[in-house]
Amino acid sequence: MKAAVFHTPGSPLSIEDVSIGKPGPHEVLIRTRAVGVCHSDLHLVDGLLPHPAxxxxxxxxxxxxxAVGELVRTVRPGDHVVTCLSVYCGHCEHCLTGELSLCISPDTRRSKEEEPRLAYRHKPMPQFANLSAFAEQMLVHEHACVAIRRDMPLDRAALIGCGVTTGTGAVFHTAKVAPGETVAVIGCGGIGLSAINGAALAGAGRIIAIDMLDSKLDLARTFGATDVISAKDTDVVKAVRDLTRGGVHHAFECIGLKSTAEQAFTMLRRGGTATVIGMVKPGVKLDIDPYQLLQGKRLQGSVMGSNRFPVDMPRLVDFYMTGKLRLDEMISRRLKLEQINEAFDELRLGELARSVIVFED
Incomplete structure (x- = not known):
C-alpha cells in the first residue's frame, strides 16, 4: 500500500510502499477514506516529541x-468506521470503571513474538498511536474503531476521530460543564472550536473565545461563541474577568503553551476549573499561585476528552446529521496524500482550522 513515511524531524514525509499484514483474531483491516492533519502529528514531524522512525x-x-479477524464482533466488512487512538482492552481497572481513554493495556497490540502489523523494506515498522493513518489501509485492534451510520460523509467523520472528540469530550466528560455556566476557550483551532461547539451543546450561558487571529474568532462565533477576545494586544485574563464580573466557571486551554495554561487557571472564578487540552511540551513547569487553590480552583488535564468513543462518536455523528455539530466549517482544505507536506506547512502557519487528506474510492 502507499503511505506517507516519516523518517527524521525537519524532513518532508515521503510517499512510499509499505507492507501491511492480515487481520489477527481481534483485528480489523480498514480501507482509509479520510485523515485529518493534527498538531500532534506536527509535533513529531518538527521534532518536539520523539518517536521511533x-x-x-x-x-x-x-x-x-x-476484512476482520475470526473473533471480531464489533464491526463487519463494509461497515463505515471512525478510528480512535485511545484503544481499550475492556478488562483492566480503567476500562471496568468507565475510564476507557486511560487504558494502556498491551493486549491491544501485537507482541514482539508475532509478525508486525506493518513492515517497511522487509523490516518491522512501529505503528503510531495504534493506527498509522496516513496510508491507504489501516490494520487495528477492533477496539480502535467504531461503526457509524453510512450516510455520514467520511471526510467529516474523520475529524470526530481526534479533534472533535477531544474538544467536546473535555467539555462533556472531563469538566462536566453544566447549563448556564460560563466558559472560556483559549485557542480556536480544531480542538478549540470543538470545545466551543461542545459548550454550546452543553448549554453554557456564556462562551468566550480567545485567539490571536480575527479570522478564527469569526469562525468561533459560528461554532457558538457568545463573546470573542483578541489576544494580540489585550490582557486576556482581565478581559475575561471584566466580561464575567470575576472569572469563568470553566477555562479550556487548547494550544499547549505554558503562558496560556497559566492564563486559563488565573481567569477562573472561585471554585472554577481549568482544563488543559493542548499538548504542553514535556518538562515545562507551570507557575501557579498556590493561594488560588485555597479558593477552590482546580487545574486538570484531559486525555482525548475522557472519551467513551464507542458511545460518543455515533452520538457526535447524529449531532452533525441534525445540524447541531458543525464540521463543514472546520475543514479548510481537502488534499491528496501526495500533498501531505503542504498540509503540515499550512498547519505551522496556524491560520487554518483543519486540512483533511482524502483518498479516492
Whole structure:
C-alpha cells in the first residue's frame, strides 16, 4: 500500500510502499477514506516529541472495513468506521470503571513474538498511536474503531476521530460543564472550536473565545461563541474577568503553551476549573499561585476528552446529521496524500482550522 513515511524531524514525509499484514483474531483491516492533519502529528514531524522512525503518522481517520479477524464482533466488512487512538482492552481497572481513554493495556497490540502489523523494506515498522493513518489501509485492534451510520460523509467523520472528540469530550466528560455556566476557550483551532461547539451543546450561558487571529474568532462565533477576545494586544485574563464580573466557571486551554495554561487557571472564578487540552511540551513547569487553590480552583488535564468513543462518536455523528455539530466549517482544505507536506506547512502557519487528506474510492 502507499503511505506517507516519516523518517527524521525537519524532513518532508515521503510517499512510499509499505507492507501491511492480515487481520489477527481481534483485528480489523480498514480501507482509509479520510485523515485529518493534527498538531500532534506536527509535533513529531518538527521534532518536539520523539518517536521511533521510520513510521507512518496520522491518527484522525475514517474508512470502510475490508476484512476482520475470526473473533471480531464489533464491526463487519463494509461497515463505515471512525478510528480512535485511545484503544481499550475492556478488562483492566480503567476500562471496568468507565475510564476507557486511560487504558494502556498491551493486549491491544501485537507482541514482539508475532509478525508486525506493518513492515517497511522487509523490516518491522512501529505503528503510531495504534493506527498509522496516513496510508491507504489501516490494520487495528477492533477496539480502535467504531461503526457509524453510512450516510455520514467520511471526510467529516474523520475529524470526530481526534479533534472533535477531544474538544467536546473535555467539555462533556472531563469538566462536566453544566447549563448556564460560563466558559472560556483559549485557542480556536480544531480542538478549540470543538470545545466551543461542545459548550454550546452543553448549554453554557456564556462562551468566550480567545485567539490571536480575527479570522478564527469569526469562525468561533459560528461554532457558538457568545463573546470573542483578541489576544494580540489585550490582557486576556482581565478581559475575561471584566466580561464575567470575576472569572469563568470553566477555562479550556487548547494550544499547549505554558503562558496560556497559566492564563486559563488565573481567569477562573472561585471554585472554577481549568482544563488543559493542548499538548504542553514535556518538562515545562507551570507557575501557579498556590493561594488560588485555597479558593477552590482546580487545574486538570484531559486525555482525548475522557472519551467513551464507542458511545460518543455515533452520538457526535447524529449531532452533525441534525445540524447541531458543525464540521463543514472546520475543514479548510481537502488534499491528496501526495500533498501531505503542504498540509503540515499550512498547519505551522496556524491560520487554518483543519486540512483533511482524502483518498479516492
Amino acid at each position: 521510520p513510521v507512518i503518522l496520522g491518527h484522525e481517520a475514517a474508512g470502510v472495513v475490508e
